[in-house]
Amino acid sequence: RKEVEQDPGPFNVPEGATVAFNCTYSNSASQSFFWYRQDCRKEPKLLMSVYSSGNEDGRFTAQLNRASQYISLLIRDSKLSDSATYLCVVNLSGSSASKIIFGSGTRLSIRP
Amino acid sequence: NAGVTQTPKFQVLKTGQSMTLQCAQDMNHEYMSWYRQDPGMGLRLIHYSVGAGITDQGEVPNGYNVSRSTTEDFPLRLLSAAPSQTSVYFCASSYLRDRAHSGANVLTFGAGSRLTVL
Numbered sequence: 001r002k003e004v005e006q007d008p009g010p011f012n013v014p015e016g017a018t019v020a021f022n023c024t025y026s027n028s029a030s031q032s033f034f035w036y037r038q039d040c041r042k043e044p045k046l047l048m049s050v051y052s053s054g055n056e057d058g059r060f061t062a063q064l065n066r067a068s069q070y071i072s073l074l075i076r077d078s079k080l081s082d083s084a085t086y087l088c089v090v091n092l093s094g095s096s097a098s099k100i101i102f103g104s105g106t107r108l109s110i111r112p
Numbered sequence: 113n114a115g116v117t118q119t120p121k122f123q124v125l126k127t128g129q130s131m132t133l134q135c136a137q138d139m140n141h142e143y144m145s146w147y148r149q150d151p152g153m154g155l156r157l158i159h160y161s162v163g164a165g166i167t168d169q170g171e172v173p174n175g176y177n178v179s180r181s182t183t184e185d186f187p188l189r190l191l192s193a194a195p196s197q198t199s200v201y202f203c204a205s206s207y208l209r210d211r212a213h214s215g216a217n218v219l220t221f222g223a224g225s226r227l228t229v230l
Contacts, residue, residue, distance in 0.1 A: 003171075006154075032217045043202055043221035044155065087154060091217045098162065099170065100145065100217055104154035 003027060006088050006103035014111055017078050021106045023071040023088030032091035033064055035073045037084045044087055083110045114138050118203050118222035125193045125229045133188040133225050135203030142208035144186035148199040161186055162208055193229045201225045
């Protein structure tokens with residue numbers, strides 16, 4: 001079993017739709033969680049960190065459920081520019097940087 | 113600031129050849145890591161380092177060596193390239209622990225190195 005698992009997608013949704021991605025992780029000691037975005041043939045870039053209480057950044061909302069070892073990302077009012085691959089990222093070894101593992105990514109396409 | 117610089121951007125090797133992918137960062141990050149990305153596989157961690165002189169294995173370390181003699185540099189060596197090592201390689205760095213306005217574990221990536229092994 002992979003240590004970080006994501007919805008495989010692809011998701012193909014119309015502009016303006018709300019879309020949600022899910023991710024589960026296997027190591028209960030994990031302390032740090034993130035969503036990264038990767039555009040085609042580019043390097044990944046941080047979208048947002050995920051905090052225990054949940055957090056929001058504009059149209060993006062991230063949630064963490066430690067009991068179920070589950071992370072989610074919600075995108076509201078999706079834009080064409082949101083088309084990308086979204087990567088769930090977990091630091092398996094506590095709060096300082098150590099073994100940082102990526103999920104396999106969920107591809108999102110927004111259609112006009 | 114240059115951030116994370118990877119070289120070369122593209123490389124073609126024959127099976128059995130050796131090569132080194134270079135990675136340098138100028139942000140004084142303690143943590144550095146190498147990932148490979150294959151279609152449909154996401155990024156898989158090869159090796160990582162939490163400081164000069166310290167390295168550790170990631171998810172897929174076989175066939176790769178690393179060293180960390182300075183804070184700035186973290187080269188990845190392929191001793192005897194195999195077609196299975198055809199991939200896009202990313203180097204990334206971060207602070208080791210949380211700092212105001214930056215955050216631990218927030219990775220800065222290089223632009224990637226595309227390697228083909230024939």
